[in-house]
Amino acid sequence: MTRFSIAAPALGRRTLLQGGVAAALLAGLPAGRLLAQDAELPEAVLALIEPAMAEPQAVMFGLSIPADRATAFKEALDGFYGFPLNVEFQGGLGPQKAAEVAQLASRGVPAGVDCFYAGEGTTIFLRGAGAVETDGWAVELGIPPERLVDASAVKIIDSSLPLMSYNQDLVDPADLPTSWEDLLDPRWTGRITMPRLPGGAFFYNTHSVGEDVMTRVLEGIMTQNVIWVPRTPDAATRLLSGEAALAIGVDIESQVVRGAPLAYVPIQPMYMAPWLTNMVKGTRSPNLVKLFAYFVSTDTGQAALNAATGYSTVDLPGSTKAALLAQYNPTYVPQEWIAENYERLVTKYSGIMGLR
Numbered sequence: 001m002t003r004f005s006i007a008a009p010a011l012g013r014r015t016l017l018q019g020g021v022a023a024a025l026l027a028g029l030p031a032g033r034l035l036a037q038d039a040e041l042p043e044a045v046l047a048l049i050e051p052a053m054a055e056p057q058a059v060m061f062g063l064s065i066p067a068d069r070a071t072a073f074k075e076a077l078d079g080f081y082g083f084p085l086n087v088e089f090q091g092g093l094g095p096q097k098a099a100e101v102a103q104l105a106s107r108g109v110p111a112g113v114d115c116f117y118a119g120e121g122t123t124i125f126l127r128g129a130g131a132v133e134t135d136g137w138a139v140e141l142g143i144p145p146e147r148l149v150d151a152s153a154v155k156i157i158d159s160s161l162p163l164m165s166y167n168q169d170l171v172d173p174a175d176l177p178t179s180w181e182d183l184l185d186p187r188w189t190g191r192i193t194m195p196r197l198p199g200g201a202f203f204y205n206t207h208s209v210g211e212d213v214m215t216r217v218l219e220g221i222m223t224q225n226v227i228w229v230p231r232t233p234d235a236a237t238r239l240l241s242g243e244a245a246l247a248i249g250v251d252i253e254s255q256v257v258r259g260a261p262l263a264y265v266p267i268q269p270m271y272m273a274p275w276l277t278n279m280v281k282g283t284r285s286p287n288l289v290k291l292f293a294y295f296v297s298t299d300t301g302q303a304a305l306n307a308a309t310g311y312s313t314v315d316l317p318g319s320t321k322a323a324l325l326a327q328y329n330p331t332y333v334p335q336e337w338i339a340e341n342y343e344r345l346v347t348k349y350s351g352i353m354g355l356r
Contacts, residue, residue, distance in 0.1 A: 042142035045294050048287040049081060057086045058285035060292060062117030063156070064091030066254075069308040076304035080295050087288055093231065098122045102129035105281055114283040115292060117156060120149075120335075121199035123276050124342055132278040141290060146315060147297040149274050150335070154293040157311040158272035158321060158330075160251045161197070161232070162204035164265040170245040176265050177246075180209055184220040193227035193235045193244035198349035199342065200249035204271050206345060207333045218352050236262070253310030253320045263324065270330040272314055 065073050070089070078084045090113070098118065101111040106129065116122075116132060126132045136151040149155050166176060177183055183192065194201075206214040227243060229235045232250050239247040240260050252262040264270070277293045279286060295301040299316060306312040312319040314330055 041294075044141050045291070048290050049083070052085070052285075052287035052291055053083065055086065055285040055288050057088055058114040058283070058288035058292070059088050059090055059112065060115040060117065060289075061090045061092065061097060061113040062094055063089050065089055065308050073304055073308040076300070076307075077292070077295055080298075080300060081291060085288055085291060086285075087292060094118055094122055098126055098131075101280060102126060102131045105129060105131035108282075110282055110284075111280050114280055114285050115289045116278045116280055117275060118278060119159060119161060119199075119273055119275050120338055121203075121342060121346065123153065123278055124339065126278060130281065132280055137279060137286075137290065138277075138293060141294050141297075143294060143297040147313065149276050153276035153278060154297050155274040155313060156277050156296045157275050157305070158314040159275050159311075160253075160264065160321075160325075161249050161273040162201050162271035162333075163249070164201070164267060165236075165239065165247045165250055165252045165262055166265055167239050167242060167245055168261040168263055170242060177267065179267060180205060180217050181213065183217060183246075184224075188224060188246060190225040190227070191245040192221065192224065192248060193229060193238040193246070194248035194250070195229050195232050195235055196353050196355060197232075197249055198353055198355060199346045202349055203342070203345050204273060204333050206341070207271070207337055208269050211345070215348070215352070218349060222352060222354075251311060253324070255310075256324065257310040257320050264328075266328050268328070270325065270328045271333055272325075272330045274313075274332065 077087075097113070098116070101113060101116065102125065104111045111131070116126060118126065123132070127134055132152075134152045138148055138154050139151040143154060147155050164177065177185075177188075202214055202218050209217075227235075227238055229238060233254075235244070235247045235250045236252055236255055238244045239250065239252070239262060240255055246265070252260070252264070255262055277289075277296065279289045279293075283289060296305060302312045302316045302319070306316060306319045306321070310320045312321050314321045314325055316322060
């Protein structure tokens with residue numbers, strides 16, 4: 001499939017296409033058909049272009065792009081379709097925002113966001129609250145199955161939420177933990193940092209080690225003077241600064257692409273946690289959301305995302321994620337197991353962590 005090249009001069013190409021699209025619309029021709037001369041997009045995606053141009057700005061929540069790379073990412077997105085997509089990217093605290101969106105949805109009030117980028121646990125919550133679409137919109141776009149989580153969610157990245165990472169300047173590979181139970185060794189006291197996420201690494205790895213073992217591990221860690229942080233990026237910062245030697249449930253790619261001496265601890269099995277693009281119910285910009293979701297499902301979109309953030313799916317050749325993890329053949333916890341155990345285990349682990 002031929003797609004727009006992000007290496008092309010973005011403004012010149014985009015301006016040219018915009019002028020052509022405008023002429024096509026004035027002549028009564030579909031904009032998608034004009035763009036089809038330059039890119040072989042699925043019919044379902046082509047059909048989105050013209051209505052997307054008339055939609056109000058779409059707010060994409062949860063995707064944080066560094067300021068010095070945001071322009072290049074947006075140019076890649078616009079260049080892919082040949083016109084400037086009216087989208088805004090917002091970062092923030094996912095669980096708190098999800099609770100707000102769910103509350104607004106229950107009252108029939110516009111949520112203020114159109115696309116919610118989130119992990120599986122937050123997605124389960126949003127779906128249970130009826131706050132995101134579950135009508136199969138994603139599968140209708142012709143996205144490859146490996147870039148879908150299900151019919152209503154596109155995988156945007158493979159998160160390292162289930163993994164453990166370390167500072168290579170502080171820990172010799174020979175001294176790394178080889179199991180989750182090794183974390184209970186007193187030498188790690190005061191040297192571990194992580195966010196309080198009961199649905200994070202402890203939840204995912206319960207699938208492999210069992211509930212009894214993980215309960216014992218978590219109870220033991222709670223006595224080890226953990227360096228708690230509010231967000232996963234904060235844990236990566238503590239790890240990089242040397243304040244901590246190990247981090248749990250943290251993506252380190254954005255630091256690694258800038259030369260940080262961080263790596264993952266290869267405790268097998270190594271699980272990935274897909275992060276998803278969810279369409280918020282009641283959005284007035286559904287076509288913009290779909291166009292963005294399709295873009296990030298392609299290798300072109302994944303490459304642009306990797307260049308901007310260091311994050312991508314692990315199956316993208318040459319990506320930072322692949323360089324760090326592909327050699328370990330990471331896998332996924334079955335969706336059925338997650339759906340069956342998430343609420344119960346998160347409630348249990350929240351209690352152990354002292355969360356309400």
